Amino acid sequence: MALNTLNAEQLKAATASLGHNLVIASAGTGKTSTIVGRIAHLLYSGLDPKQILLLTFTNKAAGEMLARLERYFPKEIVSQIESGTFHAVCYRWLKARDSKVALKQPSELKTLFKSIYEEFAFSDYELQAFSALYLYELYSLYQNASIDTFDKWFLSSYPDHECFVDKYLLIIEKFEEEKREYGFVSFNDLLLNTIEFLNTENIYFEEILVDEYQDTNTLQGVLIDAMRPKSLFCVGDYDQSIYAFNGANIENISTFTTRYKDASLFSLITNYRSTASILELANRVIEHNPRIYPKQLKVGCDKQDVPPRLMIYNELFEQYHAISHAIWSSHVPHNDVAVIFRNNSSADGVEATLRELGIPCKRKGGTSFFDTKEVKFLLDVLSLYSNPKDMMAFLHIFEYAKGVGPAVAKEFFLSLVYLGEGNLIKGILDPSIKELPKKNPMTTNSLFEGDDSLTKDFKKSNHPLYSHQKADSDNMKFFEYIKEYYSQIQKEKSPSKIIAKLIKSPLYESIVELLSLQRSRLKNGEIEENRYTGARERILQKAMLLYELSKNYKEIDRFLNAMILGAGELSQGDGVNLLTVHASKGLEFMDVYVVDLMDGRFPNTKLMSRGGEIEEERRLFYVAVTRAKEKLNLSFATYDKVKKTEFKPSQFLFEAKMLKESDYSLGA
């Protein structure tokens, strides 16, 4: 039975009666077991599994909890539980309602936003208007953080930008309009659209369980309320709230008992993860933050206690080398070791030094994979097929044709939509209108005079786009590739076959060739053979990885959206874990190295000057050190020879009593 393994405090929480329950679960106190136990309790008491909704911070976390439930319940029961991240669950519901959901990468939406922003001229005030990107970030934060109107929310933080606010609002309005026109949906829209349909149509759950409750934002809070569940089971730890930049609203957890009059509060205070000395260190530091609910941690395991170590180095890379060497000479399996840092900029140095010693490592957040041109191209071709309104995807694709830039590509797009009477794919494959409107017959005719190959192709293909003023043999050859590919996959449903055909197509081959040449060109303009074959191999490797991923999906647009929703959860292979503090949330490791503990970097003072709080930085430190089960190593360097900057130790090292103020003033 799933409840047998719980201790008294966990059991009390897991078996609480239906209602509004808040469980304060400090680091390593068996939060997951308690949630699993809670669901087991609900199932034992006869609740329909369909009536349970489990919301987690990552899809991986949801998967792990369900996997544990499957030890006690048949798979058919467990799979009926609705679960996943807020975004994944909302996507599923929207999809079931058959609304076309074409989820777009934030980077794409930023480009769109910027193009709209640039249509608006900002006259010269003494004040500089916010940049397009910054305004986009603000708007996105607003959507997550506030239920007020944008201008109201905005002016309360930036009153001096009042002169711009009307223009900002116009830009945002136009942005929303264009998103609708192209059929695009952002991460935030997944939640916003769900809230909207919940106004007219109810989805009912007996109990909603919310993991990592401290990191839910206002929007997510509104969504939970909009579902009107009979019972709520929220689990979190305010000391681990680290997503303020994403609108995480610590008030969701801190005012829980006042918002819900009948609320019950439970505390898990026995830590089974870490040794006593690690916990004491963590507590010494976090006690500098105001306490919202009282808690004193108890040590639940009696492992051999190795006191945390502080290591100080004269230079950044000396630190990375020493850590790599320590990992190299230790007997702990690589998968049980993590190097944790505040800023991603630390990762490259650590990775490089580990590689030097031949130690494999994995970095979470495969942004590099999805950001490469070869992968983007594949996804664009597929996105366009599943959402023919996606002009941006078309532009990205067609700009690879020689002599074609955004302007010409856009003309082609509009022409093809015209030829297909509103349907781009039809316009490409089977235009119902046979010719383009002739704006300028003189130039149209002149095109065919000196270009035999085009005349020949035109007769063979007979596609009206050939008579476009900007058509030439190069870009029409590219067009034929696109046409050929889309006609090949007309009747194909399976994502993996669709991708396999794309990878083998002349269309993709032309891109591979182009990119490989680009990447193998030396400064003097010559192509180096080795580089060329290497580049080609790397491209095809990525293409194959995407192909492998696609095998798990039955529908192409499910696959595409999953690639965007779960882009960060793609981690492959074995090796030492290289993680930001944020990415380390919810994980645990035998040995943990927290690196670059310098004032300015951790706490990150740049962020604090932009409204970040020292309390949040302290919580980040708390999260980082409580990942360690047995050995915790803290380190910093006093100098960065690349940037030529000197560093002082992080204030958290003093708070942790790893350093004394008096010690340090001598060394500095």
Added chain:
DNA sequence: AAATGAAACGTTTTT
């Protein structure tokens, strides 16, 4: 309007 090369820039964290 596209392509190319030079200069500037900025560097947080995530679904």
Added chain:
DNA sequence: CGTTTCATTT
């Protein structure tokens, strides 16, 4: 350091 923006040439 790598990307992104700007300026220049075709």
